[in-house]
Amino acid sequence: MARGVLQELYDRLPPGVQDMFVATAGWRSYRARFGSHFRANLRDISRTDFLDADEVRADQDRRLAETLRWAADTVPYYRELFRREGIDPAKIRSVEELPRIPFLDKETVRLRGNDLLSDGFSSRILIPGRSSGTTGTALRLVHTREALGWEYAVIWRQRGWFGFLLGDRFAGFGGQPVVPFEQQEPPFWRSDLARGRVLFSLYHMKPEFLPYYAAELRQRGYLFWQGYPSSIALVCEYLLENGIDLRTAAPGAVFTSSETLLDFHRDRIVQATRAPVADRYGNAELSVSAVQCPEGRYHVDTEFCALEIEPHEEGPDWVRGEVIATGFANRAMPLIRYRTGDVATLRKQVGCPCGRKRPVVEELDGRIEDYVVTPDGRRIGRMDHVFKDALLVKEAQILQTAANAILVRIAPRPGYGPDAQARIDREFRARLGRDIAVRYELVDAIPREANGKFRAVISSLAGGRLRAPADASD
The missing domain is CATH 3.40.50.12780 (ANL, N-terminal domain)
Incomplete structure (x- = not known):
């Protein structure tokens, strides 16, 4: 059964049953790893x-x-x-x-x-x-x-350097779409009991939902946090802007991976958690x-x-x-x-x-990407998961100039057609919902920046640009 169909079936389940599915997948993952x-x-x-x-x-x-x-x-x-x-x-x-x-x-x-x-x-x-x-x-x-x-x-081994052991409970901020995009009430996280982690959705981080993230992280005793630095930084930005002190619930360390750890992300995380930040490449x-x-x-x-x-x-x-x-x-x-x-x-x-x-x-x-901003204000990073199974795509780039639409440039391989594009579209919908228009443009190649670098997500929206707060001017 196609992964997109399985995701649609999963999304229809109540949160408690979704927890069971996450725990089952976590157990299989635990046995493999x-x-x-x-x-x-x-x-x-x-x-x-x-x-x-x-x-x-x-x-x-x-x-x-x-x-x-x-x-x-x-x-x-x-x-x-x-x-x-x-x-x-x-x-x-x-x-x-x-x-x-x-x-x-x-x-x-x-x-x-x-x-x-x-x-x-x-x-x-x-x-x-x-x-x-x-x-x-x-x-x-x-x-x-x-x-x-x-x-x-x-x-x-790295986590052990900071005093943690396998089985310690932690908060995970990865790309798994564990919470249906359309869900409007907490919890915006699911429990993976087998691996001792709670997976927080990256696709629900809009201003009116972030208080629920903060409340959960303040009371549940997560020994450390782990995940994408850009998403963890969004939570920490909310904590700092609202004067929320994690106190005894602060993590002992924050482990980041899968993205380039930028200095201002590190600073924001350290200020909000008072914890060391340790990255992995x-x-x-x-x-x-x-x-x-x-x-x-x-x-x-x-x-x-x-x-x-x-x-x-x-x-x-x-x-x-x-x-x-x-x-x-x-x-x-x-x-x-x-x-x-x-x-x-x-x-x-x-x-x-x-x-x-x-x-x-x-x-x-490594990679430095802007956020995609949804019409209801969610800021979503690491969109490359959309293309992980897209073997008929040479490369792709997401452009956003308005909160209600994105343009996806695709450099296709031979054989790319409506079925391949439909699969990509399902992945976008699972992460961005249906209120945002997604337009596709097939190109021979994706243009590089003046310095030769490839940018996977480019936003002209103030809320989408990935930059230090001191650089914000609009």
């Missing part, structure tokens, strides 16, 4: 957390050698690549020698995805996935349970991971990946450019020297006051 692989990996990386710099490099090089050997033995794409390029992967003994291997780009993953699958696994045990589709190519991905366990091991392809420590520095999770920088600029102590990632966790579909499309600044010297000796990423320049 937090089984024996998760526990073993968390033990493993807890052991390597404070290795010295030489030991970190040796451990990473060992994991890299295992990944290259596995790719050469079991992945058709790499067998062909290594043979064609005359590469002996056994002679690549360190991350510094990785440039012998050509880059892997997103279009190759899209076109050669089946050849990138390892023949070392039965298809019955693999877990399908998708990457986001607005800022580039929506990719069909495949993961193993072990890979998901690896990802959540590095996530929970990762991707759906499971090829890269870097997390902020209590000192605020991003440490590359060297047990999970190797991170290179293709230089755009360079100084004595740093190098800035595109992130090239090699993932160690996902053996079902290993990506080696993968162009992420993200830009980062890497310190040339390791070291941090926290005592960890892994490489330090100084700055991340």
